Amino acid sequence: MALPAKGPAPAPCSTPPGHTEDAVTSVHPVDEKLHPSRLVPAALQHIAAMYAGVVTPPLIIGQACGLDLAARTRLIAASLLIAGIATLIQTIGVKGFVGNRLPFVNAASSAGIAPILAIAETNDPGQQLPAVYGAVMVAGVFCLAVGPFFGRLLRFFPPLVTGVVITLIGVTLMPVPVAWAQGGDKEAADFGAMSHLALAGFTLAVILLIQRFGKGFVKQVALLFGLLIGTLAAVPFGMADFSALSSAPVAALPTPFAFGAPVFQPAAILSLCIVMLVLMTESSAGMLALGEICDRKADGRTITRGLRTDGIATLVGPVFGGFPTSAFAQNVGVVSLTRVRSRYVVAVAGATLLVLGAFPVLGAVVSLVPMPVLGGAGIVLFGSIAVSGIRTLAEAGLDDSSNIILVAVALGAGIIPLAAPTFYADFPAWAQTVLGSGISAGALVAVSLNLFFHHLGTRSRTAVPALKSS
Numbered sequence: 506m507a508l509p510a511k512g513p514a515p516a517p518c519s520t521p522p523g524h525t526e527d528a529v530t531s532v533h534p535v536d537e538k539l540h541p542s543r544l545v546p547a548a549l550q551h552i553a554a555m556y557a558g559v560v561t562p563p564l565i566i567g568q569a570c571g572l573d574l575a576a577r578t579r580l581i582a583a584s585l586l587i588a589g590i591a592t593l594i595q596t597i598g599v600k601g602f603v604g605n606r607l608p609f610v611n612a613a614s615s616a617g618i619a620p621i622l623a624i625a626e627t628n629d630p631g632q633q634l635p636a637v638y639g640a641v642m643v644a645g646v647f648c649l650a651v652g653p654f655f656g657r658l659l660r661f662f663p664p665l666v667t668g669v670v671i672t673l674i675g676v677t678l679m680p681v682p683v684a685w686a687q688g689g690d691k692e693a694a695d696f697g698a699m700s701h702l703a704l705a706g707f708t709l710a711v712i713l714l715i716q717r718f719g720k721g722f723v724k725q726v727a728l729l730f731g732l733l734i735g736t737l738a739a740v741p742f743g744m745a746d747f748s749a750l751s752s753a754p755v756a757a758l759p760t761p762f763a764f765g766a767p768v769f770q771p772a773a774i775l776s777l778c779i780v781m782l783v784l785m786t787e788s789s790a791g792m793l794a795l796g797e798i799c800d801r802k803a804d805g806r807t808i809t810r811g812l813r814t815d816g817i818a819t820l821v822g823p824v825f826g827g828f829p830t831s832a833f834a835q836n837v838g839v840v841s842l843t844r845v846r847s848r849y850v851v852a853v854a855g856a857t858l859l860v861l862g863a864f865p866v867l868g869a870v871v872s873l874v875p876m877p878v879l880g881g882a883g884i885v886l887f888g889s890i891a892v893s894g895i896r897t898l899a900e901a902g903l904d905d906s907s908n909i910i911l912v913a914v915a916l917g918a919g920i921i922p923l924a925a926p927t928f929y930a931d932f933p934a935w936a937q938t939v940l941g942s943g944i945s946a947g948a949l950v951a952v953s954l955n956l957f958f959h960h961l962g963t964r965s966r967t968a969v970p971a972l973k974s975s
Contacts, residue, residue: 534846535607535799547845548853555610555833557728557886559588559858562613562621562828564879565681568689569622570633574873576764578865583759583826586862588612591818591830592855595811596848605803605811607795608840608851611818612858614831615890616670616787616944617641619677620780621828623922623942624773627934632768638823639767643774644781645820645829652812655785656805661952661960662786665908666915668897669951670783670944673919675891677943680923682883689876701877704744708735708881728882735878744875755866759825767823772935776945777829781819783948784831788815791832798837799846911954919947 532538539547563584567577591611598604624640625633651658686705687697695701712731719727739745792811796803803811818830840846902908921928922943929937940946 533801535801535848537847538849539845539847543845544847544850544853547847547850548857551610551836551839551851551854552857555588555612555836555854555858557732557882558615558833559584559612561615561883561886562618563826565618565678566621566625566637566828568876570625571630579759579763580826582757582862582865583822584613584828584862585858586759586825587818587822587827587830589855589857589859589862591814592858593852594814594817596852596855598810598814601810603810603813603817605792605807605814606848607792607799607801607803607807607811608836608846608848609792609795609811610833610836610851610854611788611814611830612833613822613828614784614787615678615887616674616783616831617777617780617829618681619674619944620776620942623938623945624770624776626941627772627938628770631765635765635768636770636773637828638764639769640773640777641823641827641829642767642820643769644777645816645818645822647778648781648785648812648816648819651782652785652816653809655789655812656808658782661955662782663901663955663959664897665901665911666948666951666955667783667786667790668894668901669912669915669919670894670948671897672891672894672916673944673947675887675889675894677919677923678887678890679884682880682887684880685876685883686880687877689880700742700744701880704735704739704742704875704877705881705884707738708732708878709884711735712882712885728885731882731885732874732878735881736874739875739878744877745873747873756864758863761824763826770938772938775935776939776942779939779945779948781829783944784829785812785815788812788832791837795837795840798841907958911951911958914954915947915951918950919943922946 538544560581563577563580567580572580588611592609595604595609595611596606598606600606621637624637628636684691686702688695688701690696708731711734712727715727715730716724723730736745788811789808792803792808796807815830815832818827822828822830836851898912901912903912920943922941929940932940939949
């Protein structure tokens with residue numbers, strides 16, 4: 506997920522026409538309980554903004570691990586369930602202990618996809634998800650341990666570093682939608698067939714047209730409309746299979762450790778702990794930005810409680826099939842755009858996600874989207890992640906030659922696994938897991954060079970003040 510751009514705090518929200526009764530109130534806008542006529546549409550807009558991002562990690566990881574449709578459906582349901590629980594904890598929370606009590610969305614982050622795929626590739630089919638979940642659980646414990654002190658570590662993760670990482674997330678994931686656009690299964694006889702490419706191109710064109718000519722809410726959910734229209738277009742050509750709807754249970758809670766007991770591998774754990782640091786940086790930046798937007802400053806205690814929620818969700822999530830959890834910056838953008846700052850709006854959105862996760866048949870609907878359709882939409886989705894990283898880098902002082910060198914070398918290190926997949930073939934297994942992920946490799950290089958250029962023997966030019974923690 507991309508870090509929100511910094512800027513001046515928006516002016517306080519004005520009361521929408523027709524709701525003058527809310528204009529004068531002693532309740533802070535963050536704690537305001539809106540009338541259902543305003544609350545429900547605002548919550549639906551948050552769901553529309555987050556839904557594609559929530560289901561993307563389980564779709565990609567399930568496909569890469571060779572899971573059948575039923576298993577992918579369970580994975581999607583688990584992702585929705587954990588996202589709902591984490592978002593409810595963040596927005597409602599327990600005062601003084603957990604939850605930042607802001608209109609803040611938590612869900613599985615796309616930043617973890619590439620390292621998870623690298624872990625999956627180094628394990629046998631039956632051990633792929635157990636190895637992933639073991640590493641994710643330790644990353645959750647790591648977040649809980651480091652969270653109270655993370656405000657003091659933020660200076661080691663300036664926009665220069667996070668911009669590199671976010672850019673690499675988008676770049677290293679781009680082969681995924683490209684493969685989807687060709688049909689998804691590289692072993693299939695029709696992989697790369699023109700029918701697949703045409704459907705992917707059609708989906709991409711629909712998204713672009715909606716983005717160009719759509720207005721308001723329609724424009725904001727162009728990705729979802731693209732997925733829907735692309736799927737409907739595939740039906741007459743027999744490219745959409747709806748048979749799984751009959752076998753998917755209507756209502757069922759995820760089964761604990763349905764994909765196997767967790768396996769703890771040191772290299773996999775190291776890789777995801779590095780990713781967790783990046784996710785913690787994203788969450789912290791999201792809370793700081795949201796605090797400005799909502800006119801309720803996010804201090805060290807707020808960030809600690811928010812990161813504690815990330816850690817709990819990341820630790821508990823794998824029990825049911827979840828992945829590393831972090832902030833969803835697109836929902837920070839929704840709050841900024843709509844000026845609806847009530848945390849109860851996002852709480853309703855979280856409760857809706859929880860309900861969706863309890864009905865696997867709804868997850869089955871999502872998993873039925875044809876691979877070429879996902880490919881067309883994925884190019885937009887992952888490309889936009891890379892653009893967010895570039896935007897972050899643009900604010901990072903690239904007029905400094907040392908910063909240019911840092912970005913150049915870190916991006917180069919991150920692209921090596923993409924350009925030459927066998928580059929690390931002769932390295933030890935642990936090194937292949939860590940360096941085989943462009944995100945982990947790029948993050949390690951970016952952090953190391955940031956220390957070398959800006960911290961060792963000199964006062965950091967990019968440091969941020971330490972936050973007071975609880």
